[in-house]
Amino acid sequence: MASVAVSDATFEAEVLNSDIPVLVDFWAEWCGPCKQIGPALEEISEELAGQIKIAKVDIEENPGTPSALGVRGIPALFLFKDGKVIANKAGAAPKASLKSWIESSI
Secondary structure, three states, X not given: OOXXXXXXXXXXXXXXXXXOOEEEEEEOOOOHHHHHHHXXXXXXXXXXXOOOEEEEEEOOOOOHHHHHHOOOOOOEEEEEEOOEEEXXXXXXXXXXXXXXXXXXXX
């Protein structure tokens, strides 16, 4: 399953009400490290299909959700389970590190 673009308007339905854990990637088009981890997150979404959903929120187009969650820098990764944040991580990391963090958190 490829990542899903989520907006402020669809955040509740796609993330908070999801029946599986959701990794939310807060990013922006101008962010180099965000672009660096994008392909790794796509691969992880395929490898962990059915176990986790990867959602991407463009902070430029959707400032409400990152502001409500206190996102101060990007990339910012928030892991949600049952509508609550269970883990978060800031900055870019290699794919193996990201996947290990996700698997140990869910």
